[in-house]
Amino acid sequence: MTEGHGLDASxxxxxxxxxxxxxxxxxxxxxxxxxxxxxxxxxxxxxxxLALAGFTGAEFLRESGVVAALAELGVIxxxxxVGLETSLGEMLEVGxxxxxxxxxxxxxxxxxxxxxxxxxxxxxxxxxxxxxGATLCATSVGITARVLKDMGALRxxxxxxxxxxxxxxxxxxxxxxxxVVGAVEASAAGGTLxxxxxxxxxxxxxxxxxVALVAGHFLVPRLFRPVGRLKTRGALLAFSLAFCFLLSxxxxxxxxxxxxxxxxAGLLLDEVEFxxxxxxxxxxxxxxxxxxxxLLVPVFFVMMGLRVDxxxxxxxxxxxxxxxxxxxxxxxxxxCSLGVLERGVNRFAVGLxxxxxxxxxxxxxxxxxxxxxxxxxxxxxxxxxxxAFGAIVIMVIxxxxxxxxxxxxxxxxxxxxxxxATDEATAASSAASSGRGAGGGGEV
Amino acid sequence: MTEGHGLDASxxxxxxxxxxxxxxxxxxxxxxxxxxxxxxxxxxxxxxxLALAGFTGAEFLRESGVVAALAELGVIxxxxxVGLETSLGEMLEVGxxxxxxxxxxxxxxxxxxxxxxxxxxxxxxxxxxxxxGATLCATSVGITARVLKDMGALRxxxxxxxxxxxxxxxxxxxxxxxxVVGAVEASAAGGTLxxxxxxxxxxxxxxxxxVALVAGHFLVPRLFRPVGRLKTRGALLAFSLAFCFLLSxxxxxxxxxxxxxxxxAGLLLDEVEFxxxxxxxxxxxxxxxxxxxxLLVPVFFVMMGLRVDxxxxxxxxxxxxxxxxxxxxxxxxxxCSLGVLERGVNRFAVGLxxxxxxxxxxxxxxxxxxxxxxxxxxxxxxxxxxxAFGAIVIMVIxxxxxxxxxxxxxxxxxxxxxxxATDEATAASSAASSGRGAGGGGEV
Numbered sequence: 073m074t075e076g077h078g079l080d081a082s083x084x085x086x087x088x089x090x091x092x093x094x095x096x097x098x099x100x101x102x103x104x105x106x107x108x109x110x111x112x113x114x115x116x117x118x119x120x121x122l123a124l125a126g127f128t129g130a131e132f133l134r135e136s137g138v139v140a141a142l143a144e145l146g147v148i149x150x151x152x153x154v155g156l157e158t159s160l161g162e163m164l165e166v167g168x169x170x171x172x173x174x175x176x177x178x179x180x181x182x183x184x185x186x187x188x189x190x191x192x193x194x195x196x197x198x199x200x201x202x203x204x205g206a207t208l209c210a211t212s213v214g215i216t217a218r219v220l221k222d223m224g225a226l227r228x229x230x231x232x233x234x235x236x237x238x239x240x241x242x243x244x245x246x247x248x249x250x251x252v253v254g255a256v257e258a259s260a261a262g263g264t265l266x267x268x269x270x271x272x273x274x275x276x277x278x279x280x281x282x283v284a285l286v287a288g289h290f291l292v293p294r295l296f297r298p299v300g301r302l303k304t305r306g307a308l309l310a311f312s313l314a315f316c317f318l319l320s321x322x323x324x325x326x327x328x329x330x331x332x333x334x335x336x337a338g339l340l341l342d343e344v345e346f347x348x349x350x351x352x353x354x355x356x357x358x359x360x361x362x363x364x365x366x367l368l369v370p371v372f373f374v375m376m377g378l379r380v381d382x383x384x385x386x387x388x389x390x391x392x393x394x395x396x397x398x399x400x401x402x403x404x405x406x407x408c409s410l411g412v413l414e415r416g417v418n419r420f421a422v423g424l425x426x427x428x429x430x431x432x433x434x435x436x437x438x439x440x441x442x443x444x445x446x447x448x449x450x451x452x453x454x455x456x457x458x459x460a461f462g463a464i465v466i467m468v469i470x471x472x473x474x475x476x477x478x479x480x481x482x483x484x485x486x487x488x489x490x491x492x493a494t495d496e497a498t499a500a501s502s503a504a505s506s507g508r509g510a511g512g513g514g515e516v
Numbered sequence: 517m518t519e520g521h522g523l524d525a526s527x528x529x530x531x532x533x534x535x536x537x538x539x540x541x542x543x544x545x546x547x548x549x550x551x552x553x554x555x556x557x558x559x560x561x562x563x564x565x566l567a568l569a570g571f572t573g574a575e576f577l578r579e580s581g582v583v584a585a586l587a588e589l590g591v592i593x594x595x596x597x598v599g600l601e602t603s604l605g606e607m608l609e610v611g612x613x614x615x616x617x618x619x620x621x622x623x624x625x626x627x628x629x630x631x632x633x634x635x636x637x638x639x640x641x642x643x644x645x646x647x648x649g650a651t652l653c654a655t656s657v658g659i660t661a662r663v664l665k666d667m668g669a670l671r672x673x674x675x676x677x678x679x680x681x682x683x684x685x686x687x688x689x690x691x692x693x694x695x696v697v698g699a700v701e702a703s704a705a706g707g708t709l710x711x712x713x714x715x716x717x718x719x720x721x722x723x724x725x726x727v728a729l730v731a732g733h734f735l736v737p738r739l740f741r742p743v744g745r746l747k748t749r750g751a752l753l754a755f756s757l758a759f760c761f762l763l764s765x766x767x768x769x770x771x772x773x774x775x776x777x778x779x780x781a782g783l784l785l786d787e788v789e790f791x792x793x794x795x796x797x798x799x800x801x802x803x804x805x806x807x808x809x810x811l812l813v814p815v816f817f818v819m820m821g822l823r824v825d826x827x828x829x830x831x832x833x834x835x836x837x838x839x840x841x842x843x844x845x846x847x848x849x850x851x852c853s854l855g856v857l858e859r860g861v862n863r864f865a866v867g868l869x870x871x872x873x874x875x876x877x878x879x880x881x882x883x884x885x886x887x888x889x890x891x892x893x894x895x896x897x898x899x900x901x902x903x904a905f906g907a908i909v910i911m912v913i914x915x916x917x918x919x920x921x922x923x924x925x926x927x928x929x930x931x932x933x934x935x936x937a938t939d940e941a942t943a944a945s946s947a948a949s950s951g952r953g954a955g956g957g958g959e960v
Contacts, residue, residue, distance in 0.1 A: 081768035083585065084592075088761040095754045099746050108748055141527065141582040148528075304542045304552055306810035310535045313811060317532040324525035363807045366750035367757060 086133045087142075087371070093119055094370030105476070109431060110469055112370050116377020117465075134378055143375045144330075146368030147435055151331040152316045153365060155338015156358055158239050170236030172411030177237060177426050178244045181208035181404030188400045192393035193460060199256050203440045203455050206252045207464050208401050210245030211238045212430025212472070219476045220425070225483055229417050234425040237408070242335065242432070243281065249436055250277040250328045256443050256455050273327060280326040281336060284319060288340035296341075309360045312341055329439060376434050376465065379441060384459045385466065393459075394466040401471050402427055421482040428472045437464040530577045531586075531815070537563055538814030553875060554916055556814050557909065560821020578822055587819045588774075590812030591879055595775040596760045597809060599782020600802055602683055614680030616855030621681060621870050622688045625652035625848030632844045636837035637904060643700050647884045647899050650696045651908050652845050654689030655682045656874025656916070663920045664869070669927055673861050678869040681852070686779065686876070687725065693880055694721040694772045700887050700899050717771060724770040725780060728763060732784035740788045753804045756785055773883060820878050820909065823885065828903045829910070837903075838910040845915050846871055865926040872919045873912045881908040 097115030098108030120134070133139050186205035193200060216238075220231045254273035258264060292315075299311045316337040323333030341357065384390055409423035440456030447453040456464070541559030542552030564578070577583050630649035637644060660682075664675045698717035736759075743755045760781040767777030785801065828834055853867035884900030891897040900908070 081765050081774060084761040084768070084774060085765040088758040088765065091754045091758040091761075095746065095748055095751050098748045099751065102748055138582060138585040141585075302539065302543050304539055304546055306806075307539050307543065309807055309810050310539045310814070314532040314535040317528040317535075321525050321529040321532065324528070330525060330528060360807050360810075362750075363753055363804050364811060366753050366804075367808060370754070 080136070080138070082132055083136055083138050086136065086139055089119070090116075090133070090139075090371050090374045091367070094374050098370075107430070107472060109373055110472060112373035113377045113434075113465065113469065116374035117380045117382065118377075119374070120378035120380060121382045133375070139371065139375065142368055143372040146365070146370070146372040147331055147438075148316065148320050148334040149361065149365050150369050150372070150431065151334040151435075152338045153358060153361055154242070155335040155340075156342050156361070158242075158339055158342065169233050169411060169413045169417075171240060172413065173233060173237040173408045173422065173426070174240035174244060174411075176411045177211065177405050177408030178209045178241055178248070180407040181401055182206065182248065184208065184400035184404045185397065188393070188396050189460070192389070192396065192463075193457075196457065196460070197259070197445055197455070199252070199259055199445065200440075200455050200457070200460065202252050202255065203436075204397070204460060204464065206245070206248045207433045207436040207440070208397075208404060208429070208467075209241065209248055210429070210432035210436070211241045211405070211426045212428050212432045216425040216428060216475060216479065219479050223480065223483055229414065230421045230425065233412060233417070233422055237411075237422075237426065241426075245432060245436070246329065246332045246335070247274055247277045249439065250274070250332070253329065253439065253443065254327060256445060260443075260445055260452075262446075276326050277328050277332070280323060280328055280332070284322070284333070284336045285339065288336070292340045308357065312337075312357055312361075313364075315341065331435065372438075373431070373434070376438060379458070380462045380465050381458050382462075385462045387459075390459050390463060394463040394470075397463055398467045398470040401429060401467050402474070418482065421479065424475065424479045424482050427478075428475045429468045430472050433464060433468045433471075437461055437468075524580070524582070526576055527580055527582050530580065530583055533563065534560075534577070534583075534815050534818045535811070538818050542814075549920070551874070551916060553817055554913060556817035557821045557878075557913065560818035561824045561826065561909075562821075563818070564822035564824060565826045577819070583815065583819065586812055587816040590809070590814070590816040591775055591882075592760065592764050592778040593805065593809050594813050594816070594875065595778040595879075596782045597802060597805055598686070599779040599784075600786050600805070602686075602783055603786060613677050613855060613857045613861075615684060616857065617677060617681040617852045617866065617870070618684035618688060618855075620855045621655065621849050621852030622653045622685055622692070624851040625845055626650065626692065628652065628844035628848045629841065632837070632840050633904070636833070636840065637901075640901065640904070641703070641889055641899070643696070643703055643889065644884075644899050644901070644904065646696050646699065647880075648841070648904060648908065650689070650692045651877045651880040651884070652841075652848060652873070652911075653685065653692055654873070654876035654880070655685045655849070655870045656872050656876045660869040660872060660919060660923065663923050667924065667927055673858065674865045674869065677856060677858075677861070677866055681855075681866075681870065685870075689876060689880070690773065690776045690779070691718060691721045693883065694718070694776070697773065697883065697887065698771060700889060704887075704889055704896075706890075720770050721772050721776070724767060724772055724776070728766070728777070728780045729783065732780070736784045737788050740785075752801065756781075756801055756805075757808075759785065775879065816882075817875070817878070820882060823902070824906045824909050825902050826906075829906045831903075834903050834907060838907040838914075841907055842911045842914040845873060845911050846918070862926065865923060868919065868922045868926050871922075872916045874916050877908060877912045877915075881905055881912075 093115035094112040097111030097113075097118075099111065101111030101114065102108050182205040184205075185208035186201050189196070189201040189204035190198075193204075216234060220228075220234075225231055251270055251273045254269065255264075258269060295315075296311065299307055316334050319333035319337040320330035321333065323336070324330045385394070405426040406423040408426055409419035412419045412422055437456055441454050441458075441461050443455045444452035445455055537559035538556040541555030541557075541562075543555065545555030545558065546552050626649040628649075629652035630645050633640070633645040633648035634642075637648075660678060664672075664678075669675055695714055695717045698713065702713060739759075740755070743751055760778050763777035763781040763784075764774035765777065767780070768774045829838070849870040850867040852870055853863035856863050856866055881900055885898050885902075885905050887899045888896035889899055
């Protein structure tokens with residue numbers, strides 16, 4: 073009835089399908105002791121491949137601009153939530169161990185991933201190799217945080233180092249993403265990216281984050297104090313979202329992914345004292361944000377699953393690629409345990425805790441699949457091909473599945489975790505981790 | 517960066533602008549003692565006309581398919597919330613007075629509106645006249661409920677009759693909308709709508725509602741009992757939304773507006789016992805739905821405001837049309853007071869309480885503006901022209917502004933309200949009214 077007005081009625085039945093599949097998949101995986109987000113992904117893979125096998129319903133979803141836009145809004149809400157749960161003060165206090173762990177844990181997987189992609193995708197563009205490397209960088213610490221919490225090990229020095237390093241990882245990963253995307257765009261425009269170009273993009277990314285965080289640090293409390301005096305219901309939620317969307321747009325204008333802006337907005341709003349606000353007894357901003365994430369975030373994960381073509385993965389060489397990529401992802405993060413400077417810390421546990429890629433790897437892969445490069449014959453092709461996308465999804469699933477049992481065994485065997493516990497670091501890291509746990513579960 | 521992937525970054529800054537404008541406008545109007553929803557509308561009018569005057573930012577919003585889709589999702593969430601706040605049992609118990617009041621209060625404004633449109637828009641299609649009549653039908657009782665609540669008059673017989681009649685109004689209005697839309701679509705396809713065609717559409721609408729409500733009455737509790745046993749966070753919200761979207765899609769397939777399905781879904785879910793559900797201490801489903809409405813519903817109202825071209829309204833004949841249409845809207849609803857059968861009831865207050873059109877009139881006008889008819893020269897034109905749309909918005913604003921002071925005076929002068937109070941009707945109607953109050957405020 074309202075065709076041409078934006079919302080095709082098929083979008084409605086598509087959203088209904090996505091939500092049902094996401095929750096049923098999430099429920100199954102949670103009952104098996106796995107993160108719900110993997111179930112959402114698996115549900116998407118199932119529906120997508122039923123569609124490929126002849127059930128045509130899902131094809132529409134893959135093509136719909138409105139559903140794609142909702143999925144992107146989901147990622148923005150997700151990263152906003154991650155930012156809200158990350159304390160800027162904690163980020164500045166993480167210490168040298170976290171910084172070194174993060175740097176090693178970003179650089180090694182990036183190089184390994186790049187090498188593996190060169191080996192297994194010889195015909196793909198060099199930029200595709202860089203992009204595969206980038207998907208191996210960031211750590212999705214939500215899964216680790218949940219396991220540590222279940223073991224009562226959140227107050228250990230290991231946990232503190234992992235949490236700090238994961239935050240630095242997020243920022244470094246987003247910067248690498250910005251540079252790789254810049255290189256792709258330069259190439260699509262017919263040029264190549266010089267060293268000066270790389271520096272410019274990295275510089276813009278750093279400048280955006282520094283300016284946003286420093287200016288925001290002074291401006292945001294002043295901006296949001298009047299909001300606390302507004303009487304209209306929902307003023308805080310509306311202005312927080314408006315701020316998040318504004319910074320996402322500014323990040324896009326600065327050549328970064330919009331989700332970098334959403335993350336920065338979350339970091340800044342985390343600092344505001346919301347004590348004055350009428351939050352209607354629901355706890356805090358994260359609680360208000362949660363239903364939005366519950367609608368929009370599963371759209372993202374199911375759509376990611378929809379893009380996986382299992383027929384591609386049936387090819388032995390691609391399964392081999394996925395296996396070696398997974399090995400690179402795991403080994404690459406073990407190197408980062410060399411960055412632990414303190415004595416008496418279970419380095420093996422730290423390395424294991426950095427393994428899961430979860431939503432962050434998927435977000436990067438999704439960005440790559442949406443970017444196009446000129447191909448032979450005037451056509452264009454996505455930077456991350458369907459085949460590479462499938463391999464990355466397998467890597468994400470494998471790294472996420474392997475972490476909980478490995479981490480439990482490492483803590484149990486060494487028994488060192490609890491002895492090295494320090495009580496200082498607690499409040500902040502446990503707050504961050506419980507939140508990140510929810511984020512890792514596919515919900516803000 | 518992600519152009520062609522659904523979400524243009526400009527959508528983000530557009531959403532930020534919409535949210536800020538909506539909340540600032542709503543805050544101003546609430547401080548003036550007016551409903552917040554009028555402020556959201558006024559904010560949209562302001563931004564839209566600044567854009568017409570040369571500030572080009574808002575033009576993009578008016579064209580964006582994604583923003584239009586979000587606005588439509590907002591209306592669906594809004595009607596879902598209205599349905600959740602309406603008790604099906606209460607609907608069946610409203611008694612003959614409410615039914616008669618509703619029938620008179622729908623038929624009279626429809627005929628008056630049709631006549632006024634014929635008089636003032638002689639060149640428009642006869643279907644446009646019918647559509648203008650339809651926008652006068654439904655009562656937006658939220659504003660009335662809020663005023664009655666402020667006066668402590670919610671337990672009066674008058675309040676009970678108004679609330680019951682408003683529910684019947686919603687259903688009758690949606691059926692008239694379905695028939696008028698069907699007539700437009702038949703005409704756009706080159707035919708006309710016969711009496712048989714009208715009966716078919718009305719029959720389909722009734723059949724959809726009856727089948728959905730009767731089948732749902734038996735099936736929904738059985739369907740949602742297993743949902744209560746799911747452990748995943750947010751399962752209830754996800755499956756409720758999936759159910760709402762599914763019925764919206766079915767309504768669209770039955771030739772009705774999707775929002776009819778959303779309303780029916782809300783009615784049905786209102787019946788389910790949610791005691792088993794883990795609602796995380798946030799109250800109930802309506803509380804979980806609220807942040808979604810806080811994001812999406814203002815998008816609808818600001819977009820409605822954006823469509824009003826004040827230059828059109830500067831033409832005297834159009835201002836005259838708006839004034840006479842407003843008079844028709846007010847007088848038409850006074851006739852319905854003849855339907856009150858009981859003695860000792862302040863009929864004048866009942867008639868006044870039915871005046872506000874609020875969001876329902878706007879939703880109808882928005883549907884009309886999105887429908888096109890073939891025009892001269894092979895082109896198409898919207899059923900509700902920009903000029904007619906402006907006049908309808910003025911009517912909505914005027915009827916909403918006039919109700920609170922008039923109603924207060926009527927109750928104060930007669931002093932009859934409190935004497936005729938019955939204590940039986942309270943729990944249900946006060947629950948419904950407090951909810952509708954929030955709905956009328958532009959928030960679910």
